[in-house]
Amino acid sequence: MSQKLSLAIPCFNESKNIQIVLDQLSEISKNSDIDLEVIVIDGGSTDNTQAELKLRFQDLPGENFKLVLRETRGGYGNDIMEALSHASGDVLSWTHADLQTDPSDVVKAYDLYKKNAQGEDSKVFVKGVRKNRRLLEAFFSFGMELVSWLALRVYLTDINAQPKMFSRKFYEKYLKEGHPGDFSLDLYALYLAKINGYKIYTLPVYFKKRIHGEAKGGGGGWKMRINLIKRTFRYIFKLRRKVLA
Numbered sequence: 001m002s003q004k005l006s007l008a009i010p011c012f013n014e015s016k017n018i019q020i021v022l023d024q025l026s027e028i029s030k031n032s033d034i035d036l037e038v039i040v041i042d043g044g045s046t047d048n049t050q051a052e053l054k055l056r057f058q059d060l061p062g063e064n065f066k067l068v069l070r071e072t073r074g075g076y077g078n079d080i081m082e083a084l085s086h087a088s089g090d091v092l093s094w095t096h097a098d099l100q101t102d103p104s105d106v107v108k109a110y111d112l113y114k115k116n117a118q119g120e121d122s123k124v125f126v127k128g129v130r131k132n133r134r135l136l137e138a139f140f141s142f143g144m145e146l147v148s149w150l151a152l153r154v155y156l157t158d159i160n161a162q163p164k165m166f167s168r169k170f171y172e173k174y175l176k177e178g179h180p181g182d183f184s185l186d187l188y189a190l191y192l193a194k195i196n197g198y199k200i201y202t203l204p205v206y207f208k209k210r211i212h213g214e215a216k217g218g219g220g221g222w223k224m225r226i227n228l229i230k231r232t233f234r235y236i237f238k239l240r241r242k243v244l245a
Contacts, residue, residue, distance in 0.1 A: 005110055006037040006089030007163075010079035011097035015049040022056055022065075024103045029064050034110060039066045040097070041083040044073040077185030084171060091117075092171050095163035101128070105205050109165045112201050117167070125170070125193040128161040128205035144232055148187065151240045154194040159187050159232070161205060170198065183228055184235035191239065 007025070011018050018040065029036045040057075042050050050069055057067045066086055074082065080094050091113060095101055109126045117124045133141070141158055149155045164186065166175075174192045179185055193200055 003090035003114075004035040004037060004088065005091045005093065005106075006039060006084070006087035007106055008080050008083035008087065008092070008094040009038065009040045009097050010043055010076055010083065010094070011040060011045070011049060011053075012043045012073070012079075013045045013047045013049055014097045015045070015047050015052045017099045018049060018097050019052060019056055020099060021097050021103055022060065026060060026065075028104065028107060029061075032107060034107065035089075037064055037066070037087065037089050039068065039083040039086050041068040041079045042070060043075070043079040044070045075181040076183050077179055077188075078181040080185060081176070081179055087168075090168055091165060092168055093163050093165035100208050101162040101205060102208070105203070106163050106165075108203050109163050112203055113165050116199070116201055122167060123170075123196070123198040124167070125190070125198045125200045126163075126165040127158075127190070127200060127202055128163055129158045129202040130161050130207045131204045132206050140229060144187075144229060147233055148191075148236050151236050152191060152243065154191060156187065156190045156194065157202070159190060160228075163205075164189055166193065166198075170196075180235055182231060182235075184232055187232060187235065188239070 009021065022040070025036070025038050028034065029038070040053060042053055053067055053069070057065060068083055068086060070079065070082070083094070084092055091110070093106060093109065095103065095106055105128060109128070113124055113126045116122070144159055145156055148159070160183065166189070170193070174196060175189055180188055190200070
């Protein structure tokens with residue numbers, strides 16, 4: 001049975017990139033057999049992203065493309081979860097708007113999901129694993145994996161790689177409430193999948209250089225990356241205290 005796929009795309013100050021992303025996803029929607037719903041959420045951009053989105057969405061089919069605009073910055077995790085609250089699909093996912101991850105990876109992830117899922121209640125979680133990373137970047141990722149294993153006793157690979165994909169039941173039962181509002185959402189989702197017996201399937205993805213705009217989170221300069229790592233470590237130990245309480 002065909003299942004509808006809902007894809008959440010958070011963006012912040014991505015006026016040039018988001019147009020390209022939407023063009024690519026529009027082509028996928030037209031030319032593939034995927035019943036695809038795209039939900040773009042702008043997290044209070046301070047450039048002209050919202051104006052560009054309003055203009056672009058005039059030409060997109062309303063039944064397949066939804067736009068959510070926030071007046072103030074809510075944070076990466078909160079933006080994704082707000083977008084998913086508008087989703088109508090049986091399978092839910094998210095990826096980034098910066099073109100450092102290829103929108104077509106979502107199609108590959110969905111193929112992998114369908115191959116391994118057996119019905120709406122399948123315990124399947126799909127994620128990307130980056131294959132062309134520089135040695136120092138891979139080292140920092142390994143450090144995050146090691147700390148999460150030592151603190152939480154779960155092994156999570158390439159925590160921030162995109163896309164992420166899972167069933168609506170996973171979202172409703174585990175992810176919908178109590179989620180972090182920042183970039184720790186990726187870790188939280190993987191942790192919930194692991195401890196609740198979900199099989200995590202991975203697909204190789206290739207991280208590209210940013211064409212337009214400034215990187216956020218782990219894709220920015222080293223100061224930004226180190227701050228992300230610090231926040232992630234803090235969240236890991238916050239989660240550990242919650243688990244042990």
